Amino acid sequence: MSNVIFQKTGGNMEDYLTSFRSLLDRLEFPYQRGDSVGIKLHWGEIGNTSFLPPHYAREIANRLQEHGVKPFVFDTTVLYSGGRRTGKDSLKTAEEHGFTQDFLGCPVVIGDGLDGHDVVDVEAGFRHFETAQVTSLVDKADGFFIFSHFKGHLAAGFGGAIKNISMGFASRAQKQRMHSDAHPVLNRKKCTKCGICVDSCPTGAATFADDEYPEYDLEKCIGCAQCIALCPAYALKVFWNTDATIFQEKLVETAAAVWNRIGSKTLLINALVKITAECDCMPGDNPGIAADLGFIGGYHPVTVDREAIKLVGADTFNQAHPNIPWQRQFDYAGEIGFTEPILK
Numbered sequence: 001m002s003n004v005i006f007q008k009t010g011g012n013m014e015d016y017l018t019s020f021r022s023l024l025d026r027l028e029f030p031y032q033r034g035d036s037v038g039i040k041l042h043w044g045e046i047g048n049t050s051f052l053p054p055h056y057a058r059e060i061a062n063r064l065q066e067h068g069v070k071p072f073v074f075d076t077t078v079l080y081s082g083g084r085r086t087g088k089d090s091l092k093t094a095e096e097h098g099f100t101q102d103f104l105g106c107p108v109v110i111g112d113g114l115d116g117h118d119v120v121d122v123e124a125g126f127r128h129f130e131t132a133q134v135t136s137l138v139d140k141a142d143g144f145f146i147f148s149h150f151k152g153h154l155a156a157g158f159g160g161a162i163k164n165i166s167m168g169f170a171s172r173a174q175k176q177r178m179h180s181d182a183h184p185v186l187n188r189k190k191c192t193k194c195g196i197c198v199d200s201c202p203t204g205a206a207t208f209a210d211d212e213y214p215e216y217d218l219e220k221c222i223g224c225a226q227c228i229a230l231c232p233a234y235a236l237k238v239f240w241n242t243d244a245t246i247f248q249e250k251l252v253e254t255a256a257a258v259w260n261r262i263g264s265k266t267l268l269i270n271a272l273v274k275i276t277a278e279c280d281c282m283p284g285d286n287p288g289i290a291a292d293l294g295f296i297g298g299y300h301p302v303t304v305d306r307e308a309i310k311l312v313g314a315d316t317f318n319q320a321h322p323n324i325p326w327q328r329q330f331d332y333a334g335e336i337g338f339t340e341p342i343l344k
C-alpha cells in the first residue's frame with residue numbers, strides 16, 4: 001500500500017470526475033459492510049464561488065455504497081455570522097450549493113447538531129489542549145472519508161486535510177479556543193468606513209461611531225476572523241496576541257486528537273483544484289493562486305497535506321500569506337508524534 005496516491009487531472013468537469021473515480025479505484029477501503037461512514041467536506045459559505053461542487057461527494061458516496069457502506073455527508077457549525085453559523089442555516093446553504101440528499105444519494109447532516117451541542121471531549125494531552133471538544137460523530141460513525149479542498153487560508157497559510165479534521169470537526173467552543181490568539185488590526189489608509197465588519201461581528205467587539213473608523217474591543221473579540229474575511233477593502237489583518245505559531249500548534253493538536261480517535265478507519269482525498277488564496281468560508285470570488293493539478297489520496301492527513309504542498313509549491317503559499325508560519329504545522333506534527341507510521 002502506497003502512502004499517497006496522486007491522480008493528475010485536466011480538461012472539463014467530466015475529465016475531472018474521471019480522474020477522481022480513478023483515484024477512488026486505487027484507494028484501499030478500511031470499512032466493513034454495513035458501516036456508517038461520514039464524508040467530511042466544506043460546502044462553501046453563502047456567496048462563495050470557489051467551493052468544490054457536490055459532484056465529488058456524490059462519487060465518494062456512490063463508491064461507499066458499492067462497498068456496502070452507508071455514507072452521509074457532514075460539516076459543523078462555525079463561529080461567525082453568515083450562512084453556516086447555525087445548523088439550520090448551514091443546511092440551507094448546503095442545499096443552495098447543491099448538497100442535497102437527492103443529488104448525493106445520502107443524508108446531509110450537521111456534525112455538531114442543529115444547536116451545536118452534539119459534541120464530545122476527546123483526549124488530547126498536548127501542550128495547549130488536554131482535551132479537544134469535537135463532533136460526537138467521532139463516537140457514532142464507524143468510519144470517515146475526509147474530502148478537503150486544498151487552498152490558502154488567512155490564518156493557517158494553507159487549508160487541507162489537517163485543517164478539515166481540526167477546525168472542521170471542532171465544536172464552536174473548540175474553534176474559539178484555537179482562534180483565541182488572533183484579533184483584527186486595522187489599516188486606516190485602506191478602510192472605507194463601510195461598517196461591514198461591525199455588522200458582521202458576532203460578539204459586538206467591532207463598533208463604529210458616525211464618521212469614525214471602526215474599533216475592536218479585544219476583551220470581547222473571540223478571534224473568529226469574520227471581520228477580516230468580509231472586509232471588502234482588505235483593510236484588516238490578523239494580529240497575533242502571542243505568536244502566530246501558537247495557532248498552527250493548536251490546529252495540529254486538535255487534528256491529532258481527532259485522528260487518534262478515527263485514524264484507523266479513515267481515508268482522505270485532497271483536491272488540488274480551484275486553488276485559491278483564501279478558504280471557502282470567504283464570500284465572493286477568491287483569487288486563484290495555482291493551476292489545477294489533480295487529486296491526492298492517502299491514509300494520513302499530514303502525509304497528504306505535505307504532498308499537496310510539494311506539488312503546488314511552498315512559494316505559492318508564502319507569497320499568498322507571507323507572515324503565516326504554516327510550516328510549523330508539519331514540524332509540530334512531528335514533535336507530537338502525529339505522523340504516519342513507516343510502512344514495512
Ligand code: SF4
Pocket residue numbers: 186190191192193194195196197198214230231232233234235236
Ligand atoms: S469592513 Fe473593512 S473597510 Fe469596512 S469599515 Fe470595516 S475595516 Fe473598514
Ligand code: SF4
Pocket residue numbers: 183184200201202203204205206216217220221222223224225226227228
Ligand atoms: S472583532 Fe473579533 S469577534 Fe468580531 S468579527 Fe472580528 S475577529 Fe470576530
